[in-house]
Amino acid sequence: MTPTRTLELSGLPRYDISNRDPLFFGQVLLCCIEGSMFCILMAIYFYLRLSVDVWPPPGVQLPHVTAPTIALVPLFLSALGSYWASQGAKKNDRPAMLVGMIGNLILGFIFIGLRYREIATLNFKWSTDAFGTITWTILYLHTLDVIADLMMTVVLTVLIALNRYGPKQRIGVHVDSVVWYFLVAIWIPMYFVLYWGPRWVGTP
Amino acid sequence: MSTLAELPSPQLAAELEAEHQALRRVWNDRGGFWGWFSVTTHQAIGMRYIVTAFIFLLLGGVEALLMRFQLARPENTLLGPDLYNRIFTTHGTTMMFLFAVPVMEGMSVYLVPLMIGTRNVAFPRLNAFGYWMYLAGGLVLYGAAFFNALPNAGWFSYPPLSGPQYSPGKGVDVWAQMITFTEISAMCVAVEIIVTIFRMRAPGMSLNRIPLFCWGSLVQSFMVIFAMPSVMIASTVMLLNDRTIGTHFVNPAEGGDPLLYQHVFWFFGHPEVYIIFIPALGMISSILEADTRRGVLGYPAIVLSQVATAFIGFGLWVHHMFATGLPQIGEAYFTAASMMIAITTGIIIFCWIATLWSGRLRLTTALHFVFGFLFIFVIGGLTGVMLASIPLDLQEHDTYFVVAHFHYVLIGGALFPLFGAFHFWFPKFTGRMINETLGKITFWMLFIGFNVTFFPMHILGLNGMTRRIYTYPVEMGWGPANALATVGACIIALGGILFIANVLNSRKNGKVAGSDPWQAGTLEWAAASPPEPYNFVRLPVVNGRYPLWLPAEERAAVTGMRTDKREILITASVDAEPQFLHVLPSTTIWPFLAALGATIGLVGSILTFSWYYVAVVLAGIGLLGWFWPRRPLEQEG
Numbered sequence: 001m002t003p004t005r006t007l008e009l010s011g012l013p014r015y016d017i018s019n020r021d022p023l024f025f026g027q028v029l030l031c032c033i034e035g036s037m038f039c040i041l042m043a044i045y046f047y048l049r050l051s052v053d054v055w056p057p058p059g060v061q062l063p064h065v066t067a068p069t070i071a072l073v074p075l076f077l078s079a080l081g082s083y084w085a086s087q088g089a090k091k092n093d094r095p096a097m098l099v100g101m102i103g104n105l106i107l108g109f110i111f112i113g114l115r116y117r118e119i120a121t122l123n124f125k126w127s128t129d130a131f132g133t134i135t136w137t138i139l140y141l142h143t144l145d146v147i148a149d150l151m152m153t154v155v156l157t158v159l160i161a162l163n164r165y166g167p168k169q170r171i172g173v174h175v176d177s178v179v180w181y182f183l184v185a186i187w188i189p190m191y192f193v194l195y196w197g198p199r200w201v202g203t204p
Numbered sequence: 205m206s207t208l209a210e211l212p213s214p215q216l217a218a219e220l221e222a223e224h225q226a227l228r229r230v231w232n233d234r235g236g237f238w239g240w241f242s243v244t245t246h247q248a249i250g251m252r253y254i255v256t257a258f259i260f261l262l263l264g265g266v267e268a269l270l271m272r273f274q275l276a277r278p279e280n281t282l283l284g285p286d287l288y289n290r291i292f293t294t295h296g297t298t299m300m301f302l303f304a305v306p307v308m309e310g311m312s313v314y315l316v317p318l319m320i321g322t323r324n325v326a327f328p329r330l331n332a333f334g335y336w337m338y339l340a341g342g343l344v345l346y347g348a349a350f351f352n353a354l355p356n357a358g359w360f361s362y363p364p365l366s367g368p369q370y371s372p373g374k375g376v377d378v379w380a381q382m383i384t385f386t387e388i389s390a391m392c393v394a395v396e397i398i399v400t401i402f403r404m405r406a407p408g409m410s411l412n413r414i415p416l417f418c419w420g421s422l423v424q425s426f427m428v429i430f431a432m433p434s435v436m437i438a439s440t441v442m443l444l445n446d447r448t449i450g451t452h453f454v455n456p457a458e459g460g461d462p463l464l465y466q467h468v469f470w471f472f473g474h475p476e477v478y479i480i481f482i483p484a485l486g487m488i489s490s491i492l493e494a495d496t497r498r499g500v501l502g503y504p505a506i507v508l509s510q511v512a513t514a515f516i517g518f519g520l521w522v523h524h525m526f527a528t529g530l531p532q533i534g535e536a537y538f539t540a541a542s543m544m545i546a547i548t549t550g551i552i553i554f555c556w557i558a559t560l561w562s563g564r565l566r567l568t569t570a571l572h573f574v575f576g577f578l579f580i581f582v583i584g585g586l587t588g589v590m591l592a593s594i595p596l597d598l599q600e601h602d603t604y605f606v607v608a609h610f611h612y613v614l615i616g617g618a619l620f621p622l623f624g625a626f627h628f629w630f631p632k633f634t635g636r637m638i639n640e641t642l643g644k645i646t647f648w649m650l651f652i653g654f655n656v657t658f659f660p661m662h663i664l665g666l667n668g669m670t671r672r673i674y675t676y677p678v679e680m681g682w683g684p685a686n687a688l689a690t691v692g693a694c695i696i697a698l699g700g701i702l703f704i705a706n707v708l709n710s711r712k713n714g715k716v717a718g719s720d721p722w723q724a725g726t727l728e729w730a731a732a733s734p735p736e737p738y739n740f741v742r743l744p745v746v747n748g749r750y751p752l753w754l755p756a757e758e759r760a761a762v763t764g765m766r767t768d769k770r771e772i773l774i775t776a777s778v779d780a781e782p783q784f785l786h787v788l789p790s791t792t793i794w795p796f797l798a799a800l801g802a803t804i805g806l807v808g809s810i811l812t813f814s815w816y817y818v819a820v821v822l823a824g825i826g827l828l829g830w831f832w833p834r835r836p837l838e839q840e841g
Contacts, residue, residue: 126449155831164837
């Protein structure tokens, strides 16, 4: 039976561009899925590492540490672009959104360029041995995720530039930057695992 | 609209009728051929999940019968060894990935929005996408039968048996990629169920008032989020890449380790059992509330036990690997953790017994299934405690004792509650009552058939009959018990046929149910049977755990929401105070197209790695269409 007492809610706001939007929650959960995936990959890395005496195996060079370390600079700075865009989305400030996202894209693609160079100079393949397999897998999957999010940013930038946007797209801009923070943050432990771990602990 | 007839004032009735008509225009899915692929309402998609999963149950059941016929007598020649391998692999894979998880998800997709008093799930397009991916995964597995590519390395496909050397052909690759489909689907549902429950509850439904079934769905969804990535890594990253592009995850010659696969697989595989079982706990609680006509005793204890079970469930995986020679200190830890599960599930069972004890029982078919559950699951739990102790496990590992144990746990713990739940919510799904007499006969056939089939397997296991053998010599003396088990399987099959007949008949000829035939207390019973696509004309306001058991004058409803859009209400995560309004997307074909694109690429990737890029591009195009803003754009406030 439909009750006669009522709770009148027509005065509520029609949207809320903040962390209260359902899309933000959904995106955080997708980050949890991705995050568990990367954590398991790191666990696999250590499992494989602990089951051999020499890591990496003879004849295989550790990945160079210089290029990935330099690549951290555009990566960290790109998060500022995301932050700028997300603040712009909350205030409905179109130029801020565009500046933030374009900045994020430029720095993000510089990071991908450096990542590409790094991968091209590795002296092992995924099929060389278990070390090659897990190193390539982590690099490959993180790169794929970064490119996917850059593509999402490209689409949003086009929509904002075409002025074809409303509150839903602004929430998209905000949530897109949340994904980017995640991709930057999850790279930090993987960076240490891949490049510094074998240099600090274990075989020279 | 019987609900309208009971209304006090003609003016209110007219208002409600106008709102009902407006909501109907906005929420009805498009008809026609393309309309069928564009559905985004949760009732339609939930029902598709349930029906599809039951069809896979039927297929898995037929496979089980074939195995039972083959084993009915010694040295039987009905199925050859290779076909037998393919059938038991397909049986296990179907039951775990294509039936048990999806059917629980389907029930959640259908019931959760109704139970928490909203109009749809949080992400309707993602929901549609998830269903299409699930269906595609099932079709990939069964489609492989036409190319003689059914998998044959068991439902967990251990390397090295499943590796390129010992499993040539494409069977294992099909298995590995089928996992990708079903896991994507499971994760879609998990994300949207969690967000739906946290953000879209009716005003006043604070977290300590949500129905126990929703707690089950919530806990299950969190488990999916953290467990499913693991199986995708095991099957798709490790196994498939080792087979197709020459990685070395499980190749000991190049520093890999087959045991690593077992760890990663079971880090998913054990939580999987609870992913199936925890929603079933919620179903039992719902049935008990209605059929004992009181609130379930110990609501906080049950909720906390479910959460604890989920946490402990992630720390048990090694008990599947006791026979692999791991360090003893580690094994001891996993024994202790495995036994701990008996505490949390024990608490829940005692709460239910107390509820039954103090309630006024109504012996419905659903309650019969709950009693069946209690009996069967407790036996399965006891053999579980036995298997958790390492010396015993080493004796029983890979024997029919284990087969008996996990069928007692899974059929007792999930299938019986599910059948009970299906009988219980049948009036909500269809608007008609299911025939109770036939339902009770179904129960007794399934219950007797189940025990006749699986109890002898304990004895067979103790006598040394190993799993997965396609036949055995007469001298082993296993013939009579196997023959008995086959008789039991036939009784189960007859029970299954009776169930289908009852469902089909009651759907057409059953007594018209009305919105609340069981006088139950939770919100799904406030909606019409079957529910309108928008669920409630006015969203309910909740001020108790069982809102329909409160006196009518204490109830309230939300007004002021737009009826010309698919608008829903977002409330605070903990206390459910109204926060803002939110428009959900309407019908769209893009999720189907995105799933189709992903399917083409993923099927190709069974053959060559580069097809992943096809999947990415095609699904990307689908997503672009999905997210491209339609005019008129939502207005700025």
